[in-house]
Amino acid sequence: MGREDIEFKTSDRVTLRGWFYSSDSASGKAPCLVMSHGFTALKEMDLDAFAEHFVSKLPIHVLVYDNRGFGDSDVAEGEPRYEIIPMVQCSDMSDAITYAVSRPEVDPGRIGIWGSSYSGGHVLYVGAVDRRVTAVLSQVPCVSGWDNFSRLVRPDFAVGFNATFAADRVARAEGKEPGYVPVVDADPMKPSALPTPDSYEFFTKWESKSSWKNTVTVKTIELFRAYEPQQLIDKIAPTPLLMTVARGDVLTPADLALGAYARAKEPKQLQLLPCGHFEAYAGTYFERNAGTQAEFLKKWLVEGG
Template structure:
């Protein structure tokens, strides 16, 4: 496996940076490509490289991983703050990543798949439905409904206070002030944070020691018109006839298991479901990684790499 530093432009002229992986002994003909996007605030170093290495080692396949706009090594507009997540922009960026790899001589432009996890697990459901260039969709522990997910994570008695915070942030930004920020995670599950679960805190704090991940996102990231209004599985039934593999954690409290299973039930064939033991982050590393990535390799072998 070899890795190349790459960059590409989005449709609104933002530079996104990442890595392009190829097998150690690639054939002379162009190969299929799988584009991997990370979840809420995460960077490409946070296990995406592990998946890309695994796929290119076990398959005749190339992989593109990159940092989302406003995060890591990727850029942001001068008028847009760092650490801000706008789902529609991230979905558009996935389509721009497809355009980039289709322009490479070492990629088979007719065999491009997309892989997403958690927040981007929802993104790939949306992009796979509306961008017909996509030939396979792999969605891992996805956020399938921003509204339902928000109201599962946040206690009802906390919501009025959050709505006040959202209003204050709107007024401040309209007045030209710096965007308000909140932590992604906090050791106290009752404190204000974007992902208020103990396993989220453990996962992200472990990575904070290893890479340049920052424990903050803008308040706008979690406002109603961004997170709560985002409905990535609305068109899941339109992914067909593109093959879909949905990976769901058996005890997922961050992107709840039952919501993902209900979305899967609405998808049309061809589709496959893989239920992993454990919680939301169990498939990224540890004993579940081989089980998770191995199933994804099998799926890619008979679809994208057939």
């Protein structure tokens, strides 16, 4: 197994950076899985463990990258870092596919996409509209920004966010710097993007051992609420879909994900894990989770179903 530092340009000429993992068991042109992380998360935050698992078990390559404005990736000139525009991240995922298929060791007819949490929603959209994709893996996904926001944010806090959104729009129109809010906060009474105890535990752990920053633009939260990645889930078929759902998920609630999964068409597969959102990444449930995903990849990406 080898890991190479890579970079590629998006369609609007922004440089994204990541890693390309090569499998020792791959020969000739082999399948490739494109992976990106969730809300503000970086490639170092457990994606390397998944990539290493997949290339050690299967004759596939894996491309992992940081989203624009985060980690090692750049941002468009004049645009702020730490801002997420969901449809731009979806477009960047398709650009990552374009880079992957340009590599001589990759079979352009066998491309999988893997996303978790926020990007678990992105892959539902990209899997429907980018027909180069031949397998979709969606882990603990955000499927509805509106419903997810309503679950996470108390109604009285939502009123405050609405005022903040409006003020930020005026300030940015006047040429002022964008407003920012913390991604997580130890105090649940203070505004943050992800106001759950397990989010705070997960991200602060990584803050001390990576370049992750506890900040995101106000506009990011407004766009999150408006994002509905489930809207085309029934259009993914006949591309196979694996959705991994954590029954105890309080960040991207399981019932919302299951409702979206019910609308997806065959071929599809559901993996239910008896854990919370972040437990799907590491620890007790990692081998079970990654093992099921590897079997799905073997069936649909390596053997072609």
